[in-house]
Amino acid sequence: xxxxxxxxxxxxxxxxxxxxxxxxxxxxxxxxxxxxxxxxxxxxxxxxxxxxxxxxxxxxxxxxxxxxxxxxxxxxxxxxxxxxxxxxxxxxxxxxxxxxxxxxxxxxxxxxxxxxxxxxxxxxxxxxxxxxxxxxxxxxxxxxxxxxxxxxxxxxxxxxxxxxxxxxxxxxxxxxxxxxxxxxxxx
Ligand code: ADP
Numbered sequence: 112x113x114x115x116x117x118x119x120x121x122x123x124x125x126x127x128x129x130x131x132x133x134x135x136x137x138x139x140x141x142x143x144x145x146x147x148x149x150x151x152x153x154x155x156x157x158x159x160x161x162x163x164x165x166x167x168x169x170x171x172x173x174x175x176x177x178x179x180x181x182x183x184x185x186x187x188x189x190x191x192x193x194x195x196x197x198x199x200x201x202x203x204x205x206x207x208x209x210x211x212x213x214x215x216x217x218x219x220x221x222x223x224x225x226x227x228x229x230x231x232x233x234x235x236x237x238x239x240x241x242x243x244x245x246x247x248x249x250x251x252x253x254x255x256x257x258x259x260x261x262x263x264x265x266x267x268x269x270x271x272x273x274x275x276x277x278x279x280x281x282x283x284x285x286x287x288x289x290x291x292x293x294x295x296x297x298x
Contacts, residue, residue: 119256119276120266122232123286123291126279127155130190132228132274135219136272137236140175142168147239148281152194159187160194167204178205179214195219195224199237202223202244209251212237216255222274224266232277235285243284249292252278257296 126134126148136152139145142164144153152159163184168175176182197209197219200211215236223231234251239245256276260266266273276291280286 116275118260119253119278119293121278121280121286121289122123123280123283125151125281126187126203126232126234127151129232130280131230131232131275131277131278132191133193133195133223133226133231134189134191134230135181135236136194136196136234137234137239137241138198140178140198142172142176148234152189152243154187155192156187157196160184179218181215181218183222183226193228195222195231196247197236199241199243201241202237202260208237208243209247212243212248212251214265216252217259220256220259220266220276221265224263224291227271229273229275230273230275230277233278234279234281235289238285245288246292249289250276250286250295252289253292253296260296 137148176198178200181195183193183195186192186194197215199215200208202208238245238248250275279291280289
């Protein structure tokens with residue numbers, strides 16, 4: 112368990128600067144960019160990401176990406192190879208916000224494994240304009256990742272074994288919140 116525990120860690124950093132296999136984007140259902148971390152990722156990654164998102168919209172998600180699901184595009188000009196787009200719940204609006212937020216983490220990790228990503232970084236999904244309280248969201252994030260690792264032990268084996276899940280905080284206060292949630296989780 113100690114080894115599994117070390118896989119999840121907290122970093123205070125701009126997610127667009129991370130040289131990891133995959134970063135997760137807190138996208139919106141339209142998949143065509145927006146504010147917050149979504150805007151930052153599209154700005155830093157360039158048009159290749161937007162073009163791939165437009166193709167996904169046209170071919171697979173004409174009505175938009177459902178909340179809680181995840182889909183990958185190349186990382187364009189980002190240091191990360193892939194961007195995994197997921198849509199978090201709007202806290203005051205979507206019923207089952209907790210289950211939907213957990214699904215974002217779970218489905219993004221599934222997507223990362225399909226890409227053979229060894230390192231994946233998450234922003235604090237839904238905690239910006241979507242209004243999810245940061246402490247609660249941190250607990251959901253940590254539990255969902257820990258549970259996914261427990262449910263998918265094979266992901267930790269072999270040459271493409273998952274090595275790191277980075278929970279990215281954009282401020283020192285957010286890093287503290289995430290670290291507290293990580294320290295509190297029981298495995
Ligand atoms: P949502 O619409 O899912 O609430 P936001 O982008 O508004 O998404 O915010 C999600 C989280 O991402 C917030 O906690 C915000 O502080 C954080 N964030 C914004 N920009 C970045 C960035 N460049 N790197 C990492 N985290 C970021």
